[in-house]
Amino acid sequence: MFQKADYQLCILIAVSAALIGCHKPLEDSVAKQIKAETSAKAASEQAKSLTQVAGQATVPVEKAEPVLKNTMPQNAQPYIGRYQITISCKDPFVKCDQGTSDFVINLLADGTAHRTLIHLGQITFDSNFHYRQDRWSYDAQHHQVILHRSNGVEFFYRIDKDENLVMDLDKIAHASAQNQQYFAEGNPFPQQAYRLLKEKVS
Structure with missing residues (x-):
């Protein structure tokens, strides 16, 4: 009875290890793809933000130099x-x-x-x-x-x-x-x- 249980446990461990081994390269591949996409997205967002900054390089005069409020009569x-x-x-x-x-x-x-x-x-x-x-x-x-x-x-x-x-x-x-x-x-x-x-x- 104990031998049968031990045998079943060994089979379960072997199958699990095989499944894990089979999926490891797949997980690595997915992880690399996600990382690549994240890097590309980050680079795209950085390029976009740099473009926005470059586009806003000229500050409107009214914002850069506040006009003095005329309080004199x-x-x-x-x-x-x-x-x-x-x-x-x-x-x-x-x-x-x-x-x-x-x-x-x-x-x-x-x-x-x-x-x-x-x-x-x-x-x-x-x-x-x-x-x-x-x-x-x-x-x-x-x-x-x-x-x-x-x-x-x-x-x-x-x-x-x-x-x-x-x-x-x-x-x-x-x-x-x-x-x-x-x-x-x-x-x-x-x-x-x-x-x-x-x-x-x-």
Whole structure:
């Protein structure tokens, strides 16, 4: 009885081994085919994604450069632009040792103002030697542009007939207690009422 059972078990094991042996090359072949198809599909998808990337190489201008939101009132918009003057380094206001320095103010449509001093090809910022974003506004009653510096000090510029900016030294010196304190602390005051010429837009 045990011998018959052992014999049947041996036959079952032999048949199973034979079946497994027969199917092994078939499984290997199927596995290779699946791998080949997967590799081909992956290569195709990679080529497709590269084509899509190449097709999108040119980014639309409106996405690459966001347009500044115009927050300035209508009567202030004519004064949006770039203003510049060259000042001798003899004036401590421009913070250079010799030669000249270009003092540039950019008034932007979003109400921000950017001041830079450019001397001998090097750019420094005139607010404690580092950049701080300012704000600007237009005073219609006095026909002036006011720069509201980030430190609370305000600079006043009269607008001449050619839309250039001319420093109002009296207002700059005395407009507020904060202005008076700022210059009393030894911060450089302009030696003259400089006229910053507006850059003409072609």
